[in-house]
Amino acid sequence: MKGNHLLEVYNLTKSFPRNGDNLLVLDNISFNLEKGTLLSIVGPSGCGKTTLLEILASLQSQTSGKIIYHNEKQLNSDQYSDLKLIVFQEYNRSMYPFLTVFGNIKFTLDALPIKAKEKNKRIDAAISMTGLSEFSEYYPWELSGGMQQRVALARAIAARPKVLLLDEPFGSLDTQTKYKLEDDVIRLTHEYQLATIYITHDIDSAIYCGQRIIMLSKLPARIKVNIQSELLYPRDQIATRNSSKFLEYRKELYSSLNLEN
């Protein structure tokens, strides 16, 4: 198992200077991640989850600690990129209003060294996989929130990132759309052998999606619970959520949540 790790994080710490003092945000976070697996990270709002993602995506730097990305032996070298792509929480702000759905997805691929033909193939595949075929020439602002979130997902998937980082992607969606997209994320993670980190404050959703579930504490974020899920894939929104294992994890996570107050 150890040899398969794609990402290893050791003792990650982040603090921000604030009013002459240091505000500790991430405290000694360590975990690892394999290819084709989905890691859920739950934690209360404002506990530094987004900061963690941005550090993993190299958009911010850590104060101390180590992040190691292993280069995988790949079947086809141009199949996967080195990108650590974030699907941002604010989907309506992360989409370019002057580009169509197609253009937005293409934009993400344009920085990659892939040929135009392959590019179009990937865009089309990502668009049809996320059920956006009829909307590829639409502008993002012509779409509903759920649809926009799918574009964000399609955009990330088309790039075949090394790590897919989802920052509360379903926060403002209705339950039906959310369930559908959860299943999509699980399916795509397996289909494309992505390493996905799914950040949420929704405990049920975290258990449903994750192969491993990490719970963070309030600020400064520490790992409080680390569960290796025994729930089997494929998962089912009704059966899985009512299984005894699911309820057991749920109980464990909720009770550790209450301990804090």
Add this chain to the structure above:
Amino acid sequence: MIKLNKPKLTPFICPVILLIIWEIVGQLRLHIAPFLTSLGYSPLGIPDFSFLLPISIIFPKFFKLLISGIILPYLWDTTWRSLIGFVLASLVGVTVGIPLGLSKRAEELFLPTVDAVRTIPPVALLPLIILFFGIDHSMKVAFIFVGSIWPVLVNTAQSVKSVDPMYIKVAFNSGHSNRSTLFRVIIPSSLPGIFAGLRISLSISVILSIVSEMMAGNTGLGFFLNYSKRNFDYDDMFSAIIVIAILGWLLNMAIHRIDRHVLSWYYHSRDNQLEYSQF
């Protein structure tokens, strides 16, 4: 995509009312003033406003000037001069405005100076410009340039500065370089603000073109205007004023069309959001 709507009457209501008032005042002046004068009555000692011609006298002259082509060289002069000044001001304004909006340090370094210099009325700089360029065409273009560069420059800097940081984050996260992010994200999303600046600069360039023509030389509508006034050809003077108004309206419409075309995504997204609002 430009939609050519059926011509609407609404835009003509205001001009027509203005012309009617103008005609009434002109006719009153024409008939009442001589009558009062003939009675030996000079109201409040005010001169008889003989230049205040009714529109029915000006219009035939206006059409005559257009059809005979007498005014066209003047119109052409003003137009190209404004456009050259405007294009130069836009090019420099946008190229300088972008780095000013991108870099905090550049802003700190230059913006206070920009704010001070742009407050100087262009006319106050005219003597200096004449000393530099003499009184030929280049002086006038320089004058237009100096006066009309500020709206583009300041608007460009402001819109570049206020691009949503999320847009930039997304671009960097997908591996785009600084350069690619600038040209593919920052500039396109600043275009609505840049265009707002361009429209103001265009109007200013026409105004300054006419001012410069009134100051020196014998070309352009500004000269024509001054010349007619000096020769007491008030019908010519008013005709030139009308031509200037029409020129301003046409240029503004042209840039509005380009704006709507280039930024169709912007106006549509805005209309989309406003669809349910009362306004």
